[in-house]
Amino acid sequence: MITKQQYRKLMNTYQETGNVTNSALRADVSRPTARKYIAATQTPQELQVKHTWRTREDPLGEIWPQAEAMLAEAPDLEAKMLFEYLWERSPWAAQEKHLRTFQRRVKLWRLRHGPDREVFFPQDWEAGRALQMDWTHAAELAVTLSGQAYDHLLCHCVLPHSNWEWATPCLSESLLSCKQGLQEALHRLGKVPRELRVDNSSAATHRIGGGGAGREFNQQFLSLCEHFGLMARTIGINCPNENGDVESSNGHLKRRMRQRLLLRGSRDFESEAAYGQFLQEVLERGNHGRREKLAAELAVMKPLPPTRLSEYDEVTCTVGWSSTIRVKKVGYSVPARLIGQQLKVEVYERELRLYSGRELLMSLPRCCGDRGVVLDYRHVIDHLLRKPGAFERYRYREQLFPGLLFRQAYDHLVAEQGQRRGSADYLRLLKLAGEVGESQVEVMLADYLSPPYPAWSVAELGRILRPRPQCHVELEELQPECRSYDALLSLEQEVSHAG
Numbered sequence: 001m002i003t004k005q006q007y008r009k010l011m012n013t014y015q016e017t018g019n020v021t022n023s024a025l026r027a028d029v030s031r032p033t034a035r036k037y038i039a040a041t042q043t044p045q046e047l048q049v050k051h052t053w054r055t056r057e058d059p060l061g062e063i064w065p066q067a068e069a070m071l072a073e074a075p076d077l078e079a080k081m082l083f084e085y086l087w088e089r090s091p092w093a094a095q096e097k098h099l100r101t102f103q104r105r106v107k108l109w110r111l112r113h114g115p116d117r118e119v120f121f122p123q124d125w126e127a128g129r130a131l132q133m134d135w136t137h138a139a140e141l142a143v144t145l146s147g148q149a150y151d152h153l154l155c156h157c158v159l160p161h162s163n164w165e166w167a168t169p170c171l172s173e174s175l176l177s178c179k180q181g182l183q184e185a186l187h188r189l190g191k192v193p194r195e196l197r198v199d200n201s202s203a204a205t206h207r208i209g210g211g212g213a214g215r216e217f218n219q220q221f222l223s224l225c226e227h228f229g230l231m232a233r234t235i236g237i238n239c240p241n242e243n244g245d246v247e248s249s250n251g252h253l254k255r256r257m258r259q260r261l262l263l264r265g266s267r268d269f270e271s272e273a274a275y276g277q278f279l280q281e282v283l284e285r286g287n288h289g290r291r292e293k294l295a296a297e298l299a300v301m302k303p304l305p306p307t308r309l310s311e312y313d314e315v316t317c318t319v320g321w322s323s324t325i326r327v328k329k330v331g332y333s334v335p336a337r338l339i340g341q342q343l344k345v346e347v348y349e350r351e352l353r354l355y356s357g358r359e360l361l362m363s364l365p366r367c368c369g370d371r372g373v374v375l376d377y378r379h380v381i382d383h384l385l386r387k388p389g390a391f392e393r394y395r396y397r398e399q400l401f402p403g404l405l406f407r408q409a410y411d412h413l414v415a416e417q418g419q420r421r422g423s424a425d426y427l428r429l430l431k432l433a434g435e436v437g438e439s440q441v442e443v444m445l446a447d448y449l450s451p452p453y454p455a456w457s458v459a460e461l462g463r464i465l466r467p468r469p470q471c472h473v474e475l476e477e478l479q480p481e482c483r484s485y486d487a488l489l490s491l492e493q494e495v496s497h498a499g
Contacts, residue, residue: 001044002029002037010034060102062093067102068109075115079106120244125160127293128300130195130233132246133157133182135173141257143275144268150275155181156253159193160245162293166283167253169276172368175203175220176349180311186228187308191301196230200237227309229302257282313347323380324373327352331373331396332364336383375399378434385431388424400430402438405445412449413458428458436465 002010010027014034017023024034040047058064063086071077083102087094094102135153143150154167155177166185170177178198186192198204205215217232225232235242260282261267269275287294317325319338324331327345332352343361346353352364367374375396384391391397401407409429414422433441444465448456 007044014038059098079103127161128193128297130197131193132197132243134246136250142267157185158246158249162290162297164287164290164294165249173201173203178203191298192228193301195233197233199235315345318342330367333375333379335379377430381430385427388427391423405442408449409445425458432462440465
């Protein structure tokens with residue numbers, strides 16, 4: 001089919017010259033085509049007839065009525081899966097090579113008869129009105145700290161009007177990480193918006209009644225918002241698109257971090273502080289082009305309160321007779337000298353700080369879960385050595401195997417010496433690990449517990465690994481005798497050497 005311009009050129013030239021060949025050359029079409037349009041005296045659109053008939057037999061004629069009925073009943077069926085289902089039951093009705101034809105027909109059916117898709121309505125956010133907050137998993141970045149995998153989340157805050165953002169690494173989606181992430185973002189801004197919008201995370205909301213669908217804000221979260229003068233807002237259950245700005249920014253932030261990690265040439269960092277500095281640089285570069293809109297937001301925001309909230313929870317607990325305390329449903333071992341004492345515990349996201357009055361006694365790494373026990377064998381090993389029979393049925397016995405090699409060593413000792421003597425010997429091995437370090441003991445165990453399986457004992461390991469006492473030679477204090485020198489000075493005659 002020729003274009004409208006070609007048709008007009010053809011007809012105008014033919015009216016002037018009456019020559020079909022010259023008219024075809026002028027319009028850049030073939031002579032038969034020119035002759036056809038001149039004879040028809042119809043435009044290309046008028047001459048083009050809509051193709052309503054089939055030129056070959058429908059290859060899907062037998063299976064399509066059944067496919068159409070199944071799609072109407074279950075619109076989510078995938079075209080390929082449905083074709084395989086129908087073809088397996090009626091292999092004579094269609095051929096495998098007709099899959100692409102079937103997929104195109106299913107796509108056309110969805111366009112004509114399929115269900116409506118959800119409509120999203122772009123929002124114009126008022127400057128300085130809201131701050132959106134969400135947690136996103138960052139394990140996909142494959143970041144390591146000193147060679148160890150760093151499985152963490154990012155508490156991500158975004159201003160929808162300017163898209164200014166800030167993120168803080170955290171270990172869990174908790175109220176403590178919410179408090180830390182929110183305060184970091186607000187103090188970076190230096191101002192406070194009117195609203196804080198979050199999803200239905202348990203850090204901010206809880207279920208109403210017994211298993212009801214509704215949720216309401218936690219009192220602690222409301223206290224946090226009240227401190228900053230923020231109005232708490234949440235989204236509909238299972239409607240993350242209502243916090244679409246921060247949900248979208250989660251992916252954009254991690255994409256920029258992946259690119260920066262590739263340019264850096266390594267995903268390993270010396271410490272959390274070094275990783276935090278890297279994240280800060282990525283965020284500052286991203287926010288550089290948003291300064292103009294951010295200035296408009298800051299102009300209408302409220303000032304920050306004069307004080308910053310503490311980023312820990314405070315609980316009081318008593319050390320039990322098993323030399324453990326229980327903090328937020330998790331047990332932690334402490335030195336036995338603290339049994340019976342009431343301690344004040346500051347619960348941070350990553351650690352626990354134990355106080356007696358105002359004196360800091362010790363710090364413990366915090367477990368991220370809400371069940372179980374974190375036992376340090378160094379706190380109880382001396383007492384287990386006095387009562388080795390308690391080890392066999394000790395409730396937290398599995399916590400006394402620091403690694404797989406220690407478990408294998410225990411099984412070897414029990415197999416060689418029996419349950420009672422083997423358990424006692426294993427406790428001595430733990431005592432040795434506490435004195436010289438687990439890594440040194442594991443190096444020795446790796447040699448002894450692999451082929452050709454040489455004979456060994458805990459006593460022998462102790463002699464090898466324990467530092468040998470050094471012999472100190474006591475020297476008497478030197479007392480110089482000066483009288484003989486004084487006598488030399490008092491001589492009247494001077495003695496000289498004559499050679």
